[in-house]
Amino acid sequence: MLVHTGTDVLDERSRRLLARAGPVVAAAVEVQRRLVDAEQRTRTDLVDELVHAERITADLRARLAAVGFARRGTIAVYVVTTRDRPVPGVPAVAESVAGSVAESAATSAAVLVAAHRGAQCVIAQVTDPARFAAQLRDALAPAGPVVGWALAPGGLADVARAHEVAHRAAAALHAIGTVPASADPSTLGLAGMLAAGTDPAVVAALIEHQVGPLLSYDRRHRTELTRTARTVLESGNLRAAAAQLHLHVNTVRQRCDRIAALLGPDWSGPGHAGDRLLALRLWAVRGALEEAG
Structure with a gap:
């Protein structure tokens, strides 16, 4: 690698090396960017399929396994939103929080994050969903978000229903007016009854x-x-x-x-x-x- 840190003028050989290296570096950066974009598209597609799935096909289960989701384990869905602006950094924060929760419990964790219905949707397989919600809220606190969440008691097959409940829980938190905040219907009292679908x-x-x-x-x-x-x-x-x-x-x-x-x-x-x-x-x-x- 050619690194120029001084103020001396480069000689002809160094200039030729630099001219040749430039396109190579640019191409490598572009390849990396495309790989990252492709991975995010894959995760976005998985989130979209899960929140609309009527059943979990063998193909979908295999693709979820490829990103770390086990066949058995506690699944929860989190909706992260503010009233008027996107919440930055959710994917990286969610990955970090999941790793922290998993490390403390000596288990593995899996996370999918994608924008959905004007919010960030996080689907996580973690041993302590409530702790994950609280840490996610605290890590994102400067943005003033609410984190509505819900368990998917039937695992991956219940993600669509859990996403709807989590979305309603987030809306209820906004109505109550305390930010940052996190809650599932069981901790929202009567507002939680509405979020969960009271008549x-x-x-x-x-x-x-x-x-x-x-x-x-x-x-x-x-x-x-x-x-x-x-x-x-x-x-x-x-x-x-x-x-x-x-x-x-x-x-x-x-x-x-x-x-x-x-x-x-x-x-x-x-x-x-x-x-x-x-x-x-x-x-x-x-x-x-x-x-x-």
């Missing part, structure tokens, strides 16, 4: 019973009484709610008077606040899940 009719009836008049009023008048009610109940007092809503406290007080006219004067009292707040949170999560598809 929409039951949820709709609960929301309508508790806060239906607010929703109707907001639709007719293009107001934000529903959001105001949720913020007041969550914050516990008008001043804190006003700060969160970026409004004057008198404006929030006027909105609360309107809310009381619609729901009753004791709408925020001890006998109703819990149920109303539950309904308002379900309303927010339901909206996020509907947007997520």
Whole structure:
């Protein structure tokens, strides 16, 4: 290899060597780039097939085995996303985290990562899926992501269903509003019930019973009484709610008077606040899940 580190002018022989080496190096770099691109396309195709597969064919299983997936083992699907921008570095981080989890458990691990439905989809075969989710979240924390995840209890054959649940869990986390965060439906409480597929009719009836008049009023008048009610109940007092809503406290007080006219004067009292707040949170999560598809 010819390396020039000084300031002296190269002689004719060195210049000829450098001229010949340039195209060779460029060709080698291009070959490496194509190999990396081909490997990523292979992994992207595998992710796409898995999240749409109705059954795992022998061919698909063989291709998964070639990238490290064993026939038996715990499979989980993770959806990594932010509200408004891609999350950088997910493939490298996921590989690193999987290696760390596997090393601590003295086992092997396999990971596939690809962009899917506007998010990064990670399919991992690891011994501790919850730990993997937490470490993935922490490693990507500067980007402010949420990591919704779900187990595939039937292994590879359940990846499609797990991906849908993970996608809905991520949407629920966005609706709740805490970032960075990671959760599966079992740790999301009632929001997790929605993410996992609770009967929409039951949820709709609960929301309508508790806060239906607010929703109707907001639709007719293009107001934000529903959001105001949720913020007041969550914050516990008008001043804190006003700060969160970026409004004057008198404006929030006027909105609360309107809310009381619609729901009753004791709408925020001890006998109703819990149920109303539950309904308002379900309303927010339901909206996020509907947007997520």
